[in-house]
Amino acid sequence: MLIDSHVNLHAPQFDEDREAVIERARAAGVRLMVNICDKVSNYDKVRALAEQPDIWATVGTHPHEAKEDPGLAAETLIAIAADPRVVGIGECGLDFHYDLSPRDIQAQVFRAHATAARATGLPLVVHTREADEVMGDILEEEYAKGPFRILMHCYTSGPALAQRAAALGAWFSVSGIATFKAAEDVRAVIRDMPADRIIVETDCPYLAPAPYRGRRNEPAFLPHVLAKLAEVRGWSLEEAEARTEDAFFALFDRIPRQVVLGP
Structure with a gap:
């Protein structure tokens, strides 16, 4: 089945037609979506969508928003993550x-999330951009305190950080950026990702894949991401779908696979 591991369906870009977007996703074969929290103060909006059986939620604060609550405590994230519909930290x-937030505050808030991931056993959904060395250092330092699962979401950073994250057992998600004509460097990294730890996402409403680039992205476009992943890795569509499905449930193991797939 198709699984969109990273959607932002609570975003204002969907305020006019949110339910229609969700229905188009289902019609396109997307059987499961994870609605990603951009800041803890928005959690209620994120969680409201997870009342639907095929939508789940995370809790966390994006580095852009870290300045909103520089003192964000791991305990706050841990308490919210007790909700069984919450399947990830970030x-x-x-x-x-x-x-958009001071770098020291970004790092401080990020470490609180790592602590919460370690305590809850839920995967840490990681955003990283132009911070490869510092990101690698923090991940390794935090992992040394006790292991936790890592998802390098929408991975577009360099091969060195990918190798450091993979050494910690990280998963990687592939987005519509893989379809962009100028993104050969991204495709080169995708070719070397651990084959059993790759999943797919849209990151909607952002990063619409070709042939929709420049439009608002939505989960119904996920088949184009999967097709590009299959092409880059030399997999059939069926193999790409099966591999990404297995990898998803290995990572987001709070989601009961049998409930989604049936007996």
């Missing part, structure tokens, strides 16, 4: 491209 991490 999206969190470092973004040194936009620097």
Whole structure:
């Protein structure tokens, strides 16, 4: 089945037609979606969509929003994550491209998320941009305190960080960026990702894949991401679908696979 591991369906870009977007996703064969929290103060909006049986949620604060609550405590994330519909910690991490929050605050808030992932056993959904060395250092330092599962979401960073993350057992998600004509460097990294730890996402409403680039992205476009992954890895569509499905449930193991697939 098709699984969109990273959607932002609570985003204002969907306010006019959210239910229609969700129905188009289902019609396109998307059987499961994970709605990603961009900041803890938005959690209620994120969680409201997870009342639907095929939509799940995460809790966390994006590095752009880290300045909103510099003192965000791991205990706050852990308490919210007790909700069984919450399946991951994040999206969190470092973004040194936009620097919308001070870098020291980004790092401080990111470490709180790592602590929460370690305590809950839920995967850490990591955003990283132009911060490869610092990201690698923090992941290794936090992992040394006690292991936790890592998802390098929408991975577009370099091969060195990919290797460091893979050595920690990280999973990687492939987005519509893989379809962009100028993204050969991204495709080169995808070719070397661990074959059993790759999943797919849209990151909607952002990063629409070709042939929809420039439009608002939505989960119904996920088949184009999967097809590009299959092409890059030399897999059939069926193999790509099976591999990404297995990898998804190995990572997001709070989601009962039998409930989604049936007996």
